[in-house]
Amino acid sequence: MKSLLVISRDLSGKTALVTGASAGIGKATVAALIEHGAKIIATGRRQEALDALLREHGAHRVKAIAGDLNDGNFVARLVAEATEVEILVSNAGVLKYAPILDLTYEDMENMIGTNVLASFRVTHEIAKVMVKRGRGHIVVMTSTAAREVYPLGSIYCATKHALSAFARALRVELQSKGLKVSEIAPGMVDTDIRNDSDHPAVIAAVNARKFEPLTPEEVAEAVVYAVLSSENSAHDLIELRPRGAAAG
Numbered sequence: 001m002k003s004l005l006v007i008s009r010d011l012s013g014k015t016a017l018v019t020g021a022s023a024g025i026g027k028a029t030v031a032a033l034i035e036h037g038a039k040i041i042a043t044g045r046r047q048e049a050l051d052a053l054l055r056e057h058g059a060h061r062v063k064a065i066a067g068d069l070n071d072g073n074f075v076a077r078l079v080a081e082a083t084e085v086e087i088l089v090s091n092a093g094v095l096k097y098a099p100i101l102d103l104t105y106e107d108m109e110n111m112i113g114t115n116v117l118a119s120f121r122v123t124h125e126i127a128k129v130m131v132k133r134g135r136g137h138i139v140v141m142t143s144t145a146a147r148e149v150y151p152l153g154s155i156y157c158a159t160k161h162a163l164s165a166f167a168r169a170l171r172v173e174l175q176s177k178g179l180k181v182s183e184i185a186p187g188m189v190d191t192d193i194r195n196d197s198d199h200p201a202v203i204a205a206v207n208a209r210k211f212e213p214l215t216p217e218e219v220a221e222a223v224v225y226a227v228l229s230s231e232n233s234a235h236d237l238i239e240l241r242p243r244g245a246a247a248g
């Protein structure tokens, strides 16, 4: 689906690093940023999914670097290959919904490791590169779960609260060094992220919902809107949800 966003500015000459580019929101963000002129460094663990991205957009637009963001050595290599990056979309994340007493320690470790620690690490390292250059735009993919706590989402909500606090801290400390930090906080999006959440209580809750999830392309449009902001305008937070899904 083509982006409908019409803004006269574009991203020609800019390179964006997109984490979690192999699927869902990240994959749609790659396409939307390319459509607006950017070059992309795309990362995720699945080499074959990144190869497909390369085939779709061409090697002149996409450089793919596969690896696990929970591996510090991989992040160091990724950052070393991303010195020209002006936009970071820190998007990779995992989710396991379940009643809080049914979550395993491994579930918690996986969500906190990927959504919090790995995201902090890559963002922290890229922020150093941007500060040296005196400009850059960091986009952090949180969730409406960064401001709400709902049944079955305990640890996921905790990780997104932490990520949101980190994004706000980056903004207040680094705005004087030429950095913009935007938080994109979507409600439910139609991706594979819930595939591991097979607890009957979760399946019942998903089946009972009274709205259609957002598409990844709708979220990608919010990312593009943030990074196309004019020089003096900073879109700190964009929260978006499907119509009919507002919480009280």
Ligand SMILES: NC(=O)c1ccc[n+]([C@@H]2O[C@H](COP(=O)([O-])OP(=O)(O)OC[C@H]3O[C@@H](n4cnc5c(N)ncnc54)[C@H](OP(=O)(O)O)[C@@H]3O)[C@@H](O)[C@H]2O)c1
Binding pocket: 019, 020, 021, 022, 023, 024, 025, 026, 043, 044, 045, 046, 047, 049, 067, 068, 069, 070, 091, 092, 093, 094, 095, 114, 141, 142, 143, 144, 185, 186, 187, 188, 189, 190, 191, 192, 193, 194
């Ligand atoms: N879907 C929603 O309803 C929703 C709503 C609000 C916010 N979000 C947030 O949006 C972001 C993207 O989610 P999505 O819905 O697009 O999910 P998705 O389709 O499952 O995509 C997740 C992406 O993260 C990557 N990833 C996961 N663990 C990784 C690791 N250890 N190292 C490197 N890459 C890793 C995956 O790549 P590989 O599997 O190839 O490693 C994949 O590209 C997440 O931060 C999520 O919390 C999603």
